[in-house]
Amino acid sequence: MNKKTIRDVDVNGKKCLVRVDFNVPISGGIITDLNRITGALPTINYLKEHGAKVILCSHLGRPKGKFNYDYSLKPVADELTKYYGSSFKFASDVIGEDAIAKVAALKDGEILLLENLRFHGEEEKNDKDFCKALSVFCDIYVNDAFGTAHRAHASTAGIVQYGFAPIAVAGFLIEKELEIIGGALENPTRPFVAILGGAKVSDKIGIINNLLDKVDTLVIGGAMAYTFNAAKGLKVGSSLCEKDKIALAGELMEKATKLGKALLLPVDNVIADAFANDANRKIVEGDIPDGWQGLDIGPKTIAQFSDVVLNAKTVIWNGPMGVFEMPNFATGTEAIAKALSQAKGNTIVGGGDSASAIKNLGYADKVTHISTGGGAALEFLEGLPLPGIVCLNDK
Ligand code: AMP
Numbered sequence: 001m002n003k004k005t006i007r008d009v010d011v012n013g014k015k016c017l018v019r020v021d022f023n024v025p026i027s028g029g030i031i032t033d034l035n036r037i038t039g040a041l042p043t044i045n046y047l048k049e050h051g052a053k054v055i056l057c058s059h060l061g062r063p064k065g066k067f068n069y070d071y072s073l074k075p076v077a078d079e080l081t082k083y084y085g086s087s088f089k090f091a092s093d094v095i096g097e098d099a100i101a102k103v104a105a106l107k108d109g110e111i112l113l114l115e116n117l118r119f120h121g122e123e124e125k126n127d128k129d130f131c132k133a134l135s136v137f138c139d140i141y142v143n144d145a146f147g148t149a150h151r152a153h154a155s156t157a158g159i160v161q162y163g164f165a166p167i168a169v170a171g172f173l174i175e176k177e178l179e180i181i182g183g184a185l186e187n188p189t190r191p192f193v194a195i196l197g198g199a200k201v202s203d204k205i206g207i208i209n210n211l212l213d214k215v216d217t218l219v220i221g222g223a224m225a226y227t228f229n230a231a232k233g234l235k236v237g238s239s240l241c242e243k244d245k246i247a248l249a250g251e252l253m254e255k256a257t258k259l260g261k262a263l264l265l266p267v268d269n270v271i272a273d274a275f276a277n278d279a280n281r282k283i284v285e286g287d288i289p290d291g292w293q294g295l296d297i298g299p300k301t302i303a304q305f306s307d308v309v310l311n312a313k314t315v316i317w318n319g320p321m322g323v324f325e326m327p328n329f330a331t332g333t334e335a336i337a338k339a340l341s342q343a344k345g346n347t348i349v350g351g352g353d354s355a356s357a358i359k360n361l362g363y364a365d366k367v368t369h370i371s372t373g374g375g376a377a378l379e380f381l382e383g384l385p386l387p388g389i390v391c392l393n394d395k
Helices: 035-049 074-087 097-105 128-135 154-161 172-186 201-214 224-231 243-259 299-311 331-342 352-360 375-381
Strands: 015-019 053-057 088-090 111-113 140-143 168-170 192-196 217-220 262-264 268-272 281-285 293-297 314-318 346-349
Touching: 015 035, 015 154, 035 053, 035 074, 035 172, 074 088, 074 111, 097 111, 128 154, 140 154, 168 172, 172 314, 172 346, 172 375, 192 201, 192 299, 201 217, 201 224, 201 243, 201 375, 217 224, 217 299, 224 243, 224 293, 243 262, 262 299, 268 299, 293 299, 293 331, 299 331, 314 331, 314 352, 314 375, 331 346, 331 352, 346 352
Parallel strands: 015 053, 015 140, 053 111, 088 111, 140 168, 192 217, 192 314, 217 262, 314 346
Antiparallel strands: 268 281, 268 293
């Protein structure tokens, strides 16, 4: 990785403003998934152990620029108090009197969490004065929020872009994302396979384009596949198919052929006579008849795709193979998740639905890496520069 991390700077006695992703699910005041909190602990612990004054900041939900108790980070603060006891403090505002006083009183090795950054509309607007006010808490800026690294907000990039934080480095979570996903894209052990699914080709054109240059095999499932199958001249019935993208799908297939890359599409599908779990369903190869829609990949396709995954040395998976929210059409997605969990190669799961599928099926510890960023992971796979990463100091 060519960006500096917290290991590359002397943090002892310094105010380290750490942008973390504590955008956790909260129901009735209870945090229902602690992953984002536990994920930040290695960076926090390192800074604490090395004598930094650790000032954590994050957004939570969409409070639309004003204080709203429902979006307070207080439940996160209560959780962190369990880990750090009296060395952990919580400020009731972001850049106000309480935050200023608590930062001033913070001792080396202590941790302070600021209130929800998005209680200020200036955060998402990347407002210069807001960046300046935040920078008072910052000798060293640390970004460890991969999930928001694709956003140019005040706390994710602006504070550095405006020149208020000359020392800007990555935390361990971002370092891991860049090393594993970046490493796979730049220098994969081959064969390198990408599996893409989900609803729309239009959302993933950039990713398909970028990955075609890098992978040996590109596998396409989910509703996206029907736009490609339509481009091959197959009938797709009433499946989700983007008519205005059929020509483009054809061009992408031509690109694959020119580059000598394999582009695999479903050879059979589970089709239904309605978009419902209890619809009539059957398995067909090739054309999908009128009045029927493809809602999952079929058994032959599952066998073929699984085989490709099992024989790959590097696999990146993003997007479900079917309407996995309905149990009758979840088989394809579950089978691909299983194949990843059994593959011997380097297995990487992009965020979002595929990450949920892997976790819900209990395979989380059987894959190499599950990305913590949905949108950020997609933009990274697309080869786009992420503002929250570009702004960090080069090594
Ligand atoms: P995306 O956000 O683009 O990754 O798409 C995820 C969504 O694609 C999920 O909600 C799936 O239900 C949906 N999806 C996957 N396959 C199909 C399909 N064959 N028909 C309709 N929707 C699908």
